[in-house]
Amino acid sequence: MSSFLEYALSADVLEGELLDAITASTDTVPGALRMRDACLPDLASVLSLSERLCAGGVVALCAIARPGDPYRGGRDYALLVQERSGEVLNASRTLAVIPKGFHQPLTDVRADARIGATLSREMDEELFGRVEVDSTCGDHRSAVPMHPARLSEPLRWLTDDSQRMRMECTGFGLNLVSGNYEFACLVVIEDEDFWCRYGGDIEANWEASGLRLYSSLDHDLLTELLADESWSNEGLFAFAQGLARLSEIGGGRVDSPLRKRMASAP
Template sequence: MEQTSDWTGRSACALQAASRLSNESFAERLGIAVRTVATWHQKPNLRPKSEMQQLLDTALEQASPSVRERFAALTSGSSDDERARSDGERDEAVTEAEQRLSSDQNIVAALDWLDRQSGWQPGTARRKTAARLVGQNAHSLQDRGKRRGRVNQRDIARALSEYYGDRTGSYGLYGATCGRDAGITSSVLTCPEWLDLDASLVAANDRLTVTRAAMDSSRSLDAEAAEHAVERLTETLTLGTRLVDMPLYRLLGTKISKGLISGSVGIAHFVEYALTADLLEGELVDALASGNATQPGALPLRDKYLPNLDAVLDLPGRLCAGGTLALCAIARPASPYRGEADYLLLVQERSGHVVNAARSLAVTPKGFHQPLTDPRSDAQVGATLRRELEEELFGREEIDNTVGDQRKADPMHPSRLSGPMRWITEHPECVRTECTGFGFSLVSGNFEFPALIVVEDEEFWERYGGQIEANWESSNLRQYSSLDRELLTELVHDVAWSNEGLFAFLQGLRRLSELGGERVALPDVEWEMR
């Protein structure tokens, strides 16, 4: 079925004529006001807004073959003057798109970075993105998102296992058995020394240090990589995905052992990550959704940025961003309706507007490891975890750097904390926060610090349970009982997990089974290298 990707008042009226409908009937068909149809007749060169473009796309798609034939006949015979007007209208639309790009400081930063790293003259990335933005069809991108949503955790893990081949040294893909004969394999590269760390996230054990505070943007882009970056910016703007050029930590080296997290980090631009390493996920999932090959040589961006396991482990030689994510377990008292005292376990369904792991299951909180105001002290993994708790579950929107500028000297000062976070800081003996492992997600090469947060005093839930609410990064927040072995076993085997989310969930269950006492009846989880 042919569609027009650039509706005007003239082509909309052509669809009306082909459908042989009055203004009123056509407006009713589209679900819009009659005056809108009248405006199209009065202003044939008018380009409807994106929402209206999608309605017209749908109307054309659902039209009968005879209507589509008449529409094609009405729109295929444009005169030279009409084509000239159309070219002029497109030039005007491109100019408007460039103005839109210039009004967003984060997009401006991304375009400037892209010009520099591609060796383009200043303004080239802006013009290329604006031209694509005018011709972009949001409806087709939404359809692609639905196709991507059909690719599950097992599909991704299987494809990456085949792409990278055999294990190297002690490193392998994290796998586990849980309640069923069929084992689980993830796409997280790890090793035995990085698992079951039980590292309490306090200063003595949480010791990542900043060794290079200046932002590093030395990677150059070839023509193919630059065009993929332009396409990413176009899609981001069309779909309304949040992209904010805040600094983030890049991992340069690690020294991780039982009870200890140490290593070195530098500072990178978020846009550098978003326009390079983060593109690997979309490339892989699109290939899987289309039934295309995923072996080496078939994925150009992966072949360039992350071609083998040696490249994954070469931290100084690549941009390795990442973050931390935690399984939250909150003690609840016994209830005549629910039953015995237990722990509430929280799992989120990720929104379609997040940068990575969109529309997947994950534990919560989950966030990029990045400085808030103090690059040195914020390098602790626990600092990011506390911030994400405030933002994702306790409602502190002011520390969400995707929403507005950060102007507070100390956003996590005790006087500014939410009620739930203040209770946690004032009752350290009642809260356990531990890192349960470490690994690299082969989806995009990110480092991952899975963690477990256990609130052991029932008072917290009684006082603040009603205030716990997911932020915009989640489309839904699920709760599970630590006593529901059967349901948790089913959850473990759900193919909707992100790979890093499943890694954190399984490691969290392992540690909680050791700590939970009579409050838990968890499925038995045993990890293995695959």
Template sequence: MSIDWTGETASALQSAMRLTHEAFAERLGIGVRTVASWHQKPDTKPRGDMKGILDTALEQAPDDVKARFTKLISGGPLDLPAGAAEDAERRLTADPTIVAALNWLDAHTGWDPGTARREVAARLVALDIRDLHDRGVRRSSVNQRDTVRALADYYGTTTTGHGRYTAAFGPDTTASTTVLTHPDWLDLDCPLFPKHDKLKLAGVTPGDNITIDEAGADRAAQRLAEALALGNRMVNMPLFRLLDVDMQKHQLAGAVGVTDFVGYVVTMDLLEGELIDALTTDKPADASSLPMRNAYLPDLSAVLNVGNRLCAGGALALTAIARPADAFRGEPDYLLLIQERSGHVINAARRLAVIPKGFHQPLTDFRADTQVGATLRREIEEELFGRDDIDNTMSEQRHADPMHPSRLSEPMRWLLAEPGRLRMECTGFGLNLVSGNFEFASLIVIEDEEFWNRFGGEVQANWEASRLHQYSSRDAELLEELIHDVAWSNEGLFALLQGLRRLREIGGDRVDLPWIEWEIE
């Protein structure tokens, strides 16, 4: 095969081989900057000896690589299931979130406009959807405890009083997480109402201080190509970015700014996948195997310096619903809801988590929506009461006040009709070492058992959960088994433990919960 080698065709060979910039450079025995320059200048002509190196690489490549390369340089169709290829092509040109992400990449890498689109399109053609599903299976073999051990090795300890959240429960049993916290950030018992829920919106959000190098740009483009191939739902809505933290008993305080989701998804959101992939190949959790982490979140000082990095995150809550005595179930209790996350979500895919769980972000009133309680009320409506109209992945938001009383679901309207029916508290705060995200762990208690009689049959999860599980607050033995499950997301386990700890204090005769004591490691 005689090839007119240019930067574009050399990049196509790299995509066909499914290699990163570093791996392709190593395969050819050249510098990474040379590979990056081919992507930045697709019309450039490699020198004579470089053409020979590329000819040899192509000649020695397996047949499947040659076939993908031929597709790439001839503009062949995407190798995706029926319908998926058309959807990916459409989203690449018409999906406003993908277009915004491509523009963001061009701007932050210094690429010429349109370069990011070419990079993602080339990777799309080279992707094999079966490989992505196989990788998903490999990733599922890495459990919550594996990530704890890896990040404990990577970050070590700090002398600031912060440490990883660990809890002791049951007979000589402990559960550790990757949530970096502090004694002052735990057992907050903070009612999520304006008097106590006092995050403030900054007048000006500082720059994100992100400059993407060649390796980062390569992984970001690959991330977008994979999201298109897998049909992941993404919408470029504003996110709250944490700028300052001031948490204390009965009060949440600090400052947030506003950033775009697309900047998060091609930077900090890459850290979890990078870590999991390293663990599936038994690589050490260090700078050599985790270059993105080394660039964005290299040490505990960087983790804690939230004002000088992109720190997005969210709120999640253990939901406890009062139930009356039952002839079959027994005495009055609380129903505790746990979700298995869908494979299409951005965070904690295919992991156990409490419900609701969502990004902390505004709908229409940016200042009022800084309250953590505002996010949780929205997520209850969306994830448990079926409000598709406030799910920004399903439809555009055109209502002036999506949470206006006249638009609330019937269950939510009933809960808010009388004081005391709905209790919401923040039980703890931390920074997740997996992604750098902030996490507001909370507890939602529906105190009036009439709710379950009226609306229990209407409670159902949305697309973000593949399944719901229910537990009784009186079943201490089964709850201990649940805590010990290795399928948890780290933030989910953090919220579960803190929620159970608080529910044990306030639940009265409805609970028979294990004694939980936290520690800071």
């Protein structure tokens, strides 16, 4: 298993190298980008996962059911979008869904291989104030970092009843810009009581410089958001996939610009 430092000094440089070349209007043809030529020169190398360093993880749209409100309107979902901090290594200063994180084991390698394990961990860290427990820095001393007794109160409440939250994988892709694999996911908190109990506890961690809230009923703002040029590529992929799926299962809580497109598709 490769270290985070090895990734940061090799594969993670690919996107920045390409963007720098485009910004400077220099060549991006084969032979012009040294790191890309070494790590990801062609499509065959993209698909040769066993022969290259391939990191990746989860990018999830989080949708939280809310009761009706005299100012906001009817029952909807709160959709969370983060503005990534300049301090993060990945997708810095872009829009992204939240949670977003690398897929990696903690202490139980087989159990932690589940995508849901990474999603739960990242939600606790990025939205509910949990101290980071991933393995990018330092060693683990806790035998079971995600034991119920160690979870934040909001996540513990959600996991006490399996009907309160659902997690779905809405897509999978190999990112041709970075070479990473991406699991696009949708996290839906179905129980409106969560918003009443813990809505005030939701706060992004240091990885975000800002947190935006969108109503799933705000068709116009969602249309503008989909066209925003500030998105990271994997962030837009996950947001569009998640919103499309939410349009299928959300009923009257959702007025999505993607619903009409799906209905008109052959």
